[in-house]
Amino acid sequence: xxxxxxxxxxxxxxxxxxxxxxxxxxxxxxxxxxxxxxxxxxxxxxxxxxxxxxxxxxxxxxxxxxxxxxxxxxxxxxxxxxxxxxxxxxxxxxxxxxxxxxxxxxxxxxxxxxxxxxxxxxxxxxxxxxxxxxxxxxxxxxxxxxxxxxxxxxxxxxxxxxxxxxxxxxxxxxxxxxxxxxxxxxxxxxxxxxxxxxxxxxxxxxxxxxxxxxxxxxxxxxxxxxxxxxx
Numbered sequence: 001x002x003x004x005x006x007x008x009x010x011x012x013x014x015x016x017x018x019x020x021x022x023x024x025x026x027x028x029x030x031x032x033x034x035x036x037x038x039x040x041x042x043x044x045x046x047x048x049x050x051x052x053x054x055x056x057x058x059x060x061x062x063x064x065x066x067x068x069x070x071x072x073x074x075x076x077x078x079x080x081x082x083x084x085x086x087x088x089x090x091x092x093x094x095x096x097x098x099x100x101x102x103x104x105x106x107x108x109x110x111x112x113x114x115x116x117x118x119x120x121x122x123x124x125x126x127x128x129x130x131x132x133x134x135x136x137x138x139x140x141x142x143x144x145x146x147x148x149x150x151x152x153x154x155x156x157x158x159x160x161x162x163x164x165x166x167x168x169x170x171x172x173x174x175x176x177x178x179x180x181x182x183x184x185x186x187x188x189x190x191x192x193x194x195x196x197x198x199x200x201x202x203x204x205x206x207x208x209x210x211x212x213x214x215x216x217x218x219x220x221x222x223x224x225x226x227x228x229x230x231x
Contacts, residue, residue, distance in 0.1 A: 008032055008033060008034040009033050009034065009070035009071060009212075010033070010034045010035075010036065010067065010068065010069050010070050010071075011028060011033050011034070011035050011036070011069070011070060011071040011072070011073060011212065012035075012036045012038060012062075012065065012069055012071070012072045012073070012106075012110055013025060013028070013035050013036070013037055013038070013072075013073045013075065014037075014038045014039065014040075014046075014073070014074050014075055014076040014106065015039075015073075015074070015075030015076035015077065015123065016037045016038075016039045016043075016045070016046050017039055017040070017043040017045075018043075018075065018076070018174070018176065019172075019174035019175065019176070019201040020075055020123060020169070020172065020174065020201045020204050020205065021075045021076070022201070023200075023201035023202045023204065023205035024073055024075055024204075024205045024208055024209075025037070026202075026205065027202070027205040027206060027208070027209045028073075028205075028209060028212075031209060033071075035047075036048065036065055036069075038050065038061060038062070038106070039076075040052045040076060040098070043076075048061045048062075048064065048065070049061070052076065052097070052098050052102040053094065053097040053098060053102070055101070055105045058102060058105045058106065058109075059105055059108070059109045062105075062106055062109035062110050063109055065110070065113060067113075068113055068114070068115045069110060069113045069114050069115070069118060070114075070115060070117075070118050070119075071114075071118055071119045071120065071121070071212045072106070072107070072110055072111075072114070072118075072119075072120045072121070073120075073121045073123075073208055073212070074103050074106060074107075074120075074121070074122050074123065075123040075208075076098070076102070076123075077098065077099045077123065077142075078095055078098050078099060079132075079134065079135050079139055079176050079177070079180070080095055080135060080136055080138065080139060081134055081135055081136055081180050082136040083136065083137075084136075084137055086136075087136045087137060087138055091138070092137075092138045095136075095138045095139060095142060096138060096141070096142055099139070099142035099143075099146070100142045100145050100146060100149075103122060103146065103149070104149070107120070107153070111157070111162070114160075114162055116160060116161035116162070117161050117162075117217075118161075118162050118163070119162070119163045119164070119165075119211060119212045119213075119216070120153075120157075120162065120163065120164040120165070121164075121165055121166070121167060121208050121211045121212060122146055122149070122150055122164070122165075122166045122167075123166070123167055123169070123204070123208075124143050124146040124147055124150070124166040124167065124168045124223065125139075125143040125168055125169060125170075126168050126169070126170040126225055126227050126230060126231050127139060127140045127143040127144075128140075128143035128144045128146060128147040128166075128168060128223070129147075129168070129223070129225075129231050130231075133189070134177065134180050134181065143168075146166060147166055147168070147223050150164055150165060150166040150221060150222075150223060151221055151223075154220045154221030155221070158220060163211075163216070163217075163219065163220035164220060164221070165211045165216075165219060165220060165221065165222045165223075165224060166222070166223045166224065167204060167207050167208055167211070167224050167226055168223055168224060168225045168226065168227065168231070169199060169204050169225075169226050169227065170193070170199065170225060170226065170227025170228060170230045170231070171189060171190065171193060171198045171199060171227070171228065171230070172198060172199045172200065172201060172203075172204060172226075173198035173199065173200060174201055192230065193227075193228040193229060193230050194228060194229030194230070195228035195229055196228075197228065198228075199226055199227070199228060203226060204226050207224060207226050211224070
């Protein structure tokens, strides 16, 4: 979206099987972008499919993308609850593989394909500012790490004219969040939000669309809450 010469900017998108990912696809396709959808095996139909826990397989899938890219949106991830005593080391590593290490693998492979003026958006969480009231410690750690990665790469990639930002959703009304909470817990959580409601996947997608656009051409390194006032 940041390259004037392209009538249809080419954007790599992950997380296509989730509610936020589907909203992103809808928003970007409405903006006449050409999307390359990369999905985790068993998690939605993408143009490319890979095991996000397998670095070599994932890098190979990204490597098959022909031509240049104008943007990257990494919206995949998993949520797993549990206190420290119940999160086994194997579960810790698996979540970090999906939520964090796979992002690095994709960026390592895809960033050389980006044109000057391209934009990267990572979907993080308000858990990356404090902690997750739903996810376990491994989930919170993954989101803090994503936010740190954005801050580092904004400095590193800026001289190449490439921007990178994180969108940090708070309470979003989707199946992933509802799966781990009772109605009473949901009601109590909403009461703590200044806007007194949950957000929607389309509201997250709208912010991502903005960050990809020329209207955000001087925005990089931002950790932008989409949270109704909670951060």
